[in-house]
Amino acid sequence: MKRRDFLQACAALSSLPFFAGLAGCEGDGRGEYWDIDVRFTGKVIVIGAGAAGLAAGYLLARHGIDFEILEAAPQMGGRVRRLDDFADFPIDLGAEWIHSDPAVLSRLIDDSQVNGSVDVVPYSPQSIEAFHNGRRRSYNFGGKYYSEFKFKRTTWYGFLETFIAPDVLPFLQLDTPVVSVDRSGDRIVVTDARGARREADRVVVTTPLKVLQDDLIDFIPSLPAAKTNAIHAVTIPNGLKAFFVFDQRFYPDLLVMGDPLEDASYNKLFFDGAFRKQADTHLLSFFCVGRPADAYADLDDDAIIDTLIGELDEAFDGAATRHLVRARVQNWSAEPYVRGAYSNRWAGGFERILRNLRKPVDGALYWAGEAMSSSDTATVHGAMQSAYEAVVDLLETPD
Amino acid sequence: MTPMLALSSALGAAWAAETPPSENWLRVGVTAPYGVQPGLTLAASTDLATWQGRRRDAALSVGPRLAGFGRPHNHISGLLGAEASVRWTHSETGRFVSIDGGLGYLAAAQITEVQVDLGSGELERTRSLEHHFLPTLGVHFGRNAPHKVGWYAGLSAGRHLSPQTPDSLWFTAEAGVRFAFPAGGAR
Numbered sequence: 020m021k022r023r024d025f026l027q028a029c030a031a032l033s034s035l036p037f038f039a040g041l042a043g044c045e046g047d048g049r050g051e052y053w054d055i056d057v058r059f060t061g062k063v064i065v066i067g068a069g070a071a072g073l074a075a076g077y078l079l080a081r082h083g084i085d086f087e088i089l090e091a092a093p094q095m096g097g098r099v100r101r102l103d104d105f106a107d108f109p110i111d112l113g114a115e116w117i118h119s120d121p122a123v124l125s126r127l128i129d130d131s132q133v134n135g136s137v138d139v140v141p142y143s144p145q146s147i148e149a150f151h152n153g154r155r156r157s158y159n160f161g162g163k164y165y166s167e168f169k170f171k172r173t174t175w176y177g178f179l180e181t182f183i184a185p186d187v188l189p190f191l192q193l194d195t196p197v198v199s200v201d202r203s204g205d206r207i208v209v210t211d212a213r214g215a216r217r218e219a220d221r222v223v224v225t226t227p228l229k230v231l232q233d234d235l236i237d238f239i240p241s242l243p244a245a246k247t248n249a250i251h252a253v254t255i256p257n258g259l260k261a262f263f264v265f266d267q268r269f270y271p272d273l274l275v276m277g278d279p280l281e282d283a284s285y286n287k288l289f290f291d292g293a294f295r296k297q298a299d300t301h302l303l304s305f306f307c308v309g310r311p312a313d314a315y316a317d318l319d320d321d322a323i324i325d326t327l328i329g330e331l332d333e334a335f336d337g338a339a340t341r342h343l344v345r346a347r348v349q350n351w352s353a354e355p356y357v358r359g360a361y362s363n364r365w366a367g368g369f370e371r372i373l374r375n376l377r378k379p380v381d382g383a384l385y386w387a388g389e390a391m392s393s394s395d396t397a398t399v400h401g402a403m404q405s406a407y408e409a410v411v412d413l414l415e416t417p418d
Numbered sequence: 419m420t421p422m423l424a425l426s427s428a429l430g431a432a433w434a435a436e437t438p439p440s441e442n443w444l445r446v447g448v449t450a451p452y453g454v455q456p457g458l459t460l461a462a463s464t465d466l467a468t469w470q471g472r473r474r475d476a477a478l479s480v481g482p483r484l485a486g487f488g489r490p491h492n493h494i495s496g497l498l499g500a501e502a503s504v505r506w507t508h509s510e511t512g513r514f515v516s517i518d519g520g521l522g523y524l525a526a527a528q529i530t531e532v533q534v535d536l537g538s539g540e541l542e543r544t545r546s547l548e549h550h551f552l553p554t555l556g557v558h559f560g561r562n563a564p565h566k567v568g569w570y571a572g573l574s575a576g577r578h579l580s581p582q583t584p585d586s587l588w589f590t591a592e593a594g595v596r597f598a599f600p601a602g603g604a605r
Contacts, residue, residue, distance in 0.1 A: 120491065168491075
């Protein structure tokens with residue numbers, strides 16, 4: 020029995036009253052991704068240093084595998100990014116919510132010897148309004164149906180930076196966009212935009228799916244049709260966030276822009292960015308994804324801010340202009356190595372597409388990212404778990 | 419004249435003078451505010467006045483009510499209140515329908531922060547007590563089966579009123595069993 024299986028059996032037993040006290044069967048403090056049957060000894064290149072790429076590196080480092088992470092952007096994190104010095108708390112410019120039981124944070128670190136804790140707040144807005152047909156109306160009871168979590172004093176970036184990245188940073192190359200992956204020879208040759216060539220035995224691809232859809236990386240030979248079709252079957256819509264600091268609060272916890280009874284309205288939201296953070300800054304955040312984001316995605320940041328302030332003024336009788344202190348936009352569609360939001364729709368059977376997205380190619384190319392999560396697509400923890408699963412598969416597959 | 423006595427008089431005038439026996443009731447059920455906050459409810463009531471009609475009996479009853487419910491990772495709430503009901507019961511089938519007005523105090527232990535131990539995954543929750551007044555109006559129906567045990571189901575709606583949180587609509591569904599006990603003679 021592998022350790023992972025043993026731990027899973029322990030977890031199952033611990034749900035029974037008699038065995039609950041015996042659940043502490045993690046003798047060396049390592050978690051389920053530690054005790055795997057490693058049968059690979061070569062070199063790995065990870066493409067992308069978002070949450071999935073960093074998680075892949077974290078697990079490879081723990082198993083002493085020779086690896087390198089190549090990140091196209093000048094910073095790690097991908098769609099996880101932090102904004103400091105804008106409010107009296109750090110702001111998530113990208114992924115913000117913890118779409119799961121917060122204990123998932125411990126499972127992502129997967130090491131019971133880690134000393135540390137993190138504070139999260141339940142995000143269940145109390146005052147909810149919808150601005151629809153020129154009127155604001157309250158739907159406060161709507162908050163009873165929604166509760167997730169957010170970090171209180173840190174961010175997803177801070178979490179990755181503190182607990183995942185330290186093991187990975189020595190092997191991380193920033194500003195290194197990969198332009199081709201050639202697996203036609205004995206070893207895989209990965210070429211970056213400067214023409215530098217690196218060789219590896221296996222590659223883990225963790226780039227945003229939109230990067231693959233837009234053919235920013237040339238795979239030689241071409242990827243199998245099933246893989247290519249799956250990549251193009253997923254819609255990655257436009258997405259952006261904006262942040263406004265006001266000198267006083269005039270807005271509810273959540274403002275839905277549209278008919279609150281339509282799902283699509285929840286793709287365009289203003290929300291109190293300081294909810295339950297015990298902060299002094301009046302931060303109103305804007306989240307927009309999908310079709311509503313198309314109206315902003317091609318605008319420059321100043322035009323986006325002007326447009327959004329105009330919309331807020333319409334909803335709050337000019338209060339936005341009167342109280343605005345500063346604003347900032349994060350247009351993910353305009354990020355050259357992101358190009359959109361996150362996996363949103365699947366043309367065809369979800370399970371089949373997911374299976375083809377995750378399936379390794381020729382035992383050489385492995386795949387991970389938010390779009391490849393087996394349980395929680397479009398989430399940070401889902402991206403990281405997909406990376407762990409891909410790396411475990413890679414390591415358990417013999418040379 | 420209090421509203422309750424006025425209602426009793428009006429009902430009394432509308433129904434025949436012959437009065438069925440008064441009873442005490444105990445209600446035990448499951449409840450689910452907003453459909454997503456499962457919990458239990460316990461209520462007792464006593465018939466203050468009864469009237470007998472040709473096919474239906476009517477009763478005015480009052481009593482206390484307790485409920486507890488919650489939502490994982492969000493809150494645990496307790497409700498203590500009183501309700502007054504007017505109940506019409508079919509004389510032969512035992513089927514009844516009631517209209518209920520209630521006033522309650524609802525205390526919610528709202529989780530405002532969770533500390534995650536990153537090594538063990540254990541969660542330490544910080545709760546804040548929130549206080550609400552809860553006026554409600556409801557409709558229940560059910561059947562008084564033989565041997566004084568019956569079933570009931572119903573819906574209630576009202577409004578959370580609180581100085582700490584924004585007011586909001588309240589509604590819940592409830593179902594369970596009800597037990598009847600003789601109140602010791604007709605009134």
